[in-house]
Amino acid sequence: xxxxxxxxxxxxxxxxxxxxxxxxxxxxxxxxxxxxxxxxxxxxxxxxxxxxxxxxxxxxxxxxxxxxxxxxxxxxxxxxxxxxxxxxxxxxxxxxxxxxxxxxxxxxxxxxxxxxxxxxxxxxxxxxxxxxxxxxxxxxxxxxxxxxxxxxxxxxxxxxxxxxxxxx
Numbered sequence: 637x638x639x640x641x642x643x644x645x646x647x648x649x650x651x652x653x654x655x656x657x658x659x660x661x662x663x664x665x666x667x668x669x670x671x672x673x674x675x676x677x678x679x680x681x682x683x684x685x686x687x688x689x690x691x692x693x694x695x696x697x698x699x700x701x702x703x704x705x706x707x708x709x710x711x712x713x714x715x716x717x718x719x720x721x722x723x724x725x726x727x728x729x730x731x732x733x734x735x736x737x738x739x740x741x742x743x744x745x746x747x748x749x750x751x752x753x754x755x756x757x758x759x760x761x762x763x764x765x766x767x768x769x770x771x772x773x774x775x776x777x778x779x780x781x782x783x784x785x786x787x788x789x790x791x792x793x794x795x796x797x798x799x800x801x802x803x804x
Contacts, residue, residue, distance in 0.1 A: 676711045683707060704744040719747025739773060739781045756784060757803050766803040
């Protein structure tokens, strides 16, 4: 895929496969993200450094920071996340949030789990995310998503919140 980076020096600093320990300045990241990039992901083997970099990045206006693993950071333009995408798709298809289900396992799924009425965190997902997701699905190692979908289909889609296990 062709890079749309307005700042060629920044491209050299954001090598996702060989993190060099450089922290982007507050000036650089918004320019890069605002130039059409939807997501910038960086992998940092040192988890303490991940926390420090995240803390610095969260102070930059216009950015949304999340993570799918303990060793990465995902930087997106504010308001760009799976939850917004799900709601936009639902609007386009005529499906309100009350008719949506979503499944996730980690923090980059948090907004999506909140957007759908039936947001499921898989049981072996991030324990801290249990505060964010309303429902708990069996672990993905036990085909948890399929178990929930089979239950919904067996009831012809007629389900209510009491049919599912709460995450909290």
